[in-house]
Amino acid sequence: MTDARRPILFTLGVFAVLALLPAVFALTGWTSGMGLATRIVIYAIAVVALDLIIGYGAMVSFGHAMFFGVGGYVVAIVAHHTGLGELPFGGTNAAFIVWPLAILACAALGLVVGWLALKTTGVQFIMITLAFAQMVFFLLISVQVYGGDDGMMIDRRNTLPFVDIGRPLIFYYLCLLLLAVWLGFCRMFVNSRFGLVLQALRQSERRAVNLGIAPLSFRLATFVTSAMGTGLAGVLWANYARFVSPDMAAWTKSGEFMAMVVLGGLGTLTGPIVGAAAFVGLEELLSMWTEHWMIVMGPLLVIVALFRRRGLVGSLLGGDRAH
Amino acid sequence: MRTDPTTGPALEIEHLRKTFGALRATDDVSLTIERGELHAVIGPNGAGKSTLITQICGELRPDSGHIRLDGVDVTRVPAFGRARLGLGRSFQITQLCGDFTVLENVLLSLEAKGGGSFDVFRDPRRNRAHRDVAMHWLDTVGLADFADRQASALSHGERRQLEIAVALARDPRVLLLDEPMAGMGAEESGKLARLLAGLKGRYSILLVEHDMDAVFALADRISVLVYGRVVFTGTAAEVRENPEVKAAYLGDWEC
Structure with missing residues (x-):
């Protein structure tokens, strides 16, 4: 059964390439490469999550940027109040406390939004998720304490014991490790007893x-x-950029996430990682050439959607079992 | 409320009514399926057979009347609840998970029996006990060699066979078969008829079917549905001789 092993080998290949990127950047002296690679890996985590609900659950969320935004803002807000010394026990900068807190906030928001949106399906579902994302977006814009339109700067990254994630290389490998763990979890999730039922509901x-x-x-x-x-x-984005803004929760961000998923291959989990790399990489390349990079990116997306319906790598990943 | 599940009828339908505007789709239907009985419902097109089935399985709520499964009133129980109580069904238009393999479709049936699991760690394909049960039923319906094939790649007849395996694997208390032979060739429907004959006595079955040869050969009792009403219930021989039935069908079939 070489067919069954192909997705695994492909996934290992993708991670091998990502793991070797810093060495390539060091050798070629391309200094901005690390930032690019880190952004790809962070987006990859988000789009694997999005593929989980669109590709396996047929829930087309057009508001997933709200969770991206809320995750980032929790980090920024805790840092803000800790910096002002307004939190009990002097606040905290520890990733082990701040990150789970941010993720729990997203879970709570997801529970409310999901519960309401799942009363509908199809276009209505898309609309409700979009509406909630817009509410979050405008909330972030209007709260002046947290920077409003301008967003918030974060003085320094959260801290982990033993490793200094303030160093770009270490932070990159931490993100890559988290992507691997998250992808492994999602893979187990869709192949589990729970996943069997979830996928049956889609079909x-x-x-x-x-x-x-x-x-x-x-x-x-x-x-x-x-x-x-x-x-x-x-959370990782806020730590990477040391800056959050309402744009993190904008509907265009939700659209980008969705484009990355479709570009890579819906319902494959690994495919969207390639989609994120292709999208972010192209954006970087094209914007060196023109600021109107969307003029080129748009037609490219259309071509992929029309002629490679399983995305760039969907057919390599047993995509015949996806849509 | 619950009567002894080993003695009472498996399924009781009492004075069921459902109207759509002026159309009486189900008009005071009462039916009983005894334990181990194969009870067939026949009737011309538009007699309300499908409407009756969807009410029994809970997808459609009747205007009035009662449905009892093993003595438990399930009239207000939603479809998934009835399935958990032991109601199994096959669909007239097959409802399978096309992306799943044949085996996965049957495993799903076994997983879903208790309402499904929130276990995200274990792979149901590695559940030895479930696999054995699934393979047993795939073997019974003649699909054992196709276990790893994608369900959407099956022929029409094979999909129908898989529907039966999915319904049987969970050991249902009552089995609703909605035109299991529809669109099948003579050879395939003959095979299925032999399979159903082999199940007789072990399961309580409500069979809705157009294939009159099969119905007369298999059914312990037959109810004739015309314009939403049961005009007659009896054995195959009684149904053949009944003038009301003959009138309703007006020589639609030769006896």
Whole structure:
């Protein structure tokens, strides 16, 4: 069964390339490469999370940037108040406390949004997730304490024991490690007993219900899981850029995430990582040439959507089992 | 409320009514399926057979009347709840998970029996006990060699066979078969008829079917549905001789 091993080998290849990137940058002396690679890996975490609900749960969320934004803002807000000495026990800068807190905030938001959005399907679902994301976006814009339109600077990254994630190389490998763990979890998730039911609901809800499945709980649990993964990406972004702004939660960001998923290959988990790399990489390349990079990127997306319906690498990843 | 599940009828339908505007799709239907009985429902097109099935499995709520499964009133229980209580069904238009393999479709049936699991760590394909049960039923319906094939790659007849395996693997208390032979060739429907004959006595089955040869050969009792009403219930021989049934069908079939 070489077919069954191909996705695994491909995934290992992707991680091998990502792991070797810093060496390539060091050899070629391309200094801005590290930032680019870090952004790719962080976005990859978010789009794997998005693929979990779109590709496996058929829940097309057009508001996933809200979790990216909230994850980032929790980091920034805790740092802000810690800096002012307003928090009990002097606040904290420890990643072990701040990051889980941010992810829990995303879970809570995901629970509310998911519960309401899952009362509908299809276009209505898309609309409700978009509406919630817009509410979060305008909330962030209007709260002047936290920078409003301008966003907030973060003085320094959160701290971990033993390693200094203030150093770009270490931070990159931490992000890569978290992507690997997250991807492994998602892979296990979709192949589990839970995942079997989730995927059955995508293919034939009527069949699943007549076998004894109550759809809401399965879909909601998946939505919340995805929100937490996207929140983690937001946390890492805030630490990477040491800056958060309402743009993190803008609907255009949600659209970019979705484009990365479709570009790489819906319902493959690994595919969206390639999608993120292709999207972020192209954006970087094209914007060196023109600031209107979307003029080139747009047609490219259209071509991929039309002629490679399983995305760039979907067919390599057993995409014949996806849509 | 619950009567002894080993003695009472497996499924009781009492005075079921459902109207759509002026159309009486189900008009005071009462049916009983005894334990181990194969009870067939026949009727001309538009007689309300599908409407009746969807009410029994819970997808459609009746205007009035009662449905009891093993003595438990399930009239207000949603479809997934009835499935958990032991109601199994096959669909007239097959409802399978096309991206799953044949085996995964049957494993899903076993997983879903208790309402599904929130276990995100274990792979259901590695559940030895479930695999054995699934393979047993795939073997019974003649699909054992196709276990690893994608369900969407099956032929029409094979999909119908898989529907039966999915319904049987969970050991249902009552089995609803909605035109299991529809669109099958003579050879395939003959095979399926032999399979159903082999199940007789072990399961309580409600069979809705157009294939009259199969119905007359298999059914312990037959109910004839015309314009939403049960005009007659009896054995195959009684149904053949009944003038009301003959009138309803007006020589639609030769007896």
